[in-house]
Amino acid sequence: TVRWEIHDDKTQYKDAISEAAKLLRDGETVAFPTETVYGLGADATNADAVDKIFAAKGRPQDNPLIAHVGSKAQLKKLVQHIPEYVEQLMDTFSPGPITYVLYSNGTCSDKVTAGQDTIGVRIPDHPIALELLQTCNIPIAAPSANISGRPSPTTANHVWDDLQGKIAGLLDGGPTGVGVESTVIDCTQEIPIILRPGGISKEQLEEVVGEVKTDPALVNDQLKPKAPGMKYKHYTPDVPLWLVDGSDEAIQLLIDKERGKNKRVAFFARDARCHGMTADDIVPLGENVGQVATRLYDALRKYHASEMDLIICEAFAKEGIGDAVMNRLEKAASQFLTDIPNE
Numbered sequence: 001t002v003r004w005e006i007h008d009d010k011t012q013y014k015d016a017i018s019e020a021a022k023l024l025r026d027g028e029t030v031a032f033p034t035e036t037v038y039g040l041g042a043d044a045t046n047a048d049a050v051d052k053i054f055a056a057k058g059r060p061q062d063n064p065l066i067a068h069v070g071s072k073a074q075l076k077k078l079v080q081h082i083p084e085y086v087e088q089l090m091d092t093f094s095p096g097p098i099t100y101v102l103y104s105n106g107t108c109s110d111k112v113t114a115g116q117d118t119i120g121v122r123i124p125d126h127p128i129a130l131e132l133l134q135t136c137n138i139p140i141a142a143p144s145a146n147i148s149g150r151p152s153p154t155t156a157n158h159v160w161d162d163l164q165g166k167i168a169g170l171l172d173g174g175p176t177g178v179g180v181e182s183t184v185i186d187c188t189q190e191i192p193i194i195l196r197p198g199g200i201s202k203e204q205l206e207e208v209v210g211e212v213k214t215d216p217a218l219v220n221d222q223l224k225p226k227a228p229g230m231k232y233k234h235y236t237p238d239v240p241l242w243l244v245d246g247s248d249e250a251i252q253l254l255i256d257k258e259r260g261k262n263k264r265v266a267f268f269a270r271d272a273r274c275h276g277m278t279a280d281d282i283v284p285l286g287e288n289v290g291q292v293a294t295r296l297y298d299a300l301r302k303y304h305a306s307e308m309d310l311i312i313c314e315a316f317a318k319e320g321i322g323d324a325v326m327n328r329l330e331k332a333a334s335q336f337l338t339d340i341p342n343e
């Protein structure tokens, strides 16, 4: 795996990106930063290239990939019809952390769409990603650049830990910004439907287009999600994680009880909630849920199984980006405790 360090050395920027673009055009895989998480890219029109993504990640074949493009003009070349509300959403949020699911016109390989008639398309808002996409001038299929099931990568080192030796290249552009993945929206219906909450919140979408629905499978385990990826367990840390909703006193009692069983317990919470708490490790995730989003995946990768026995993490309000943070935490958690006793 070639690794280009281009986060502070701007002199190598152009050369590194043109080498990476050449690898992509030659049917190889290259990981690159986006504003959400690192993606593992390959030529979306080349089935053999796309196969290499599934092989490197150990990803189930029935889970479609997002096609990344560098401009609206390029996006339009991959899909059939663009509804008026998608034009409005694109004008406001693209480039940005939003993916539109539209009817494919067949330009991208069936491997990308997992045989469906729709394709997810997105324009990432990151200078390296945009420069790379514009340089190779082909649609790039890119899932998050992690081993399937693990937390998504928000630094180049996360990618390196998971995929070193299994991919052709890695553009190290430093830590990503948003920290959780793009919002995936089904745009094949009259009213848009959120299939995966992400960097753009439901509230933000509604400000632009009025009514927005949410795939009912996101809140009902009995239903089959429309985004195939949402049915898989994901973001699993090496150490069991309990998501906990309760007062500071109740959470402290729970921590004490588990430590009393000889377990080493880490506590994850917003900065303000960390003060005055006692545990084997206290991990402040930021002042607000937006900062929590940026640090979450790094925190989920913090311990190997031998280093900690349990992570207890506070639950957040499902508002704004808190919706995406809670969606990821509910998948990462082995338990969600909502009624813990105060004494």
Ligand code: TXA
Binding pocket: 034, 036, 037, 038, 039, 040, 063, 064, 065, 066, 097, 099, 101, 113, 116, 118, 119, 120, 124, 142, 143, 144, 145, 180, 181, 182, 183, 184, 195, 196, 226, 227, 228, 229, 230
């Ligand atoms: O922020 C992101 O979206 C990152 C960066 C790298 O761009 N990418 C990402 O890709 O999260 P991935 O493959 O990890 O997640 C894509 C999600 C999956 O849940 C997948 O099932 C869904 O989008 N998806 C993709 N194409 C779809 C389609 N045609 N119909 C329904 N769901 C689709």
Ligand code: MG
Binding pocket: 143, 144, 152
């Ligand atoms: Mg992923």
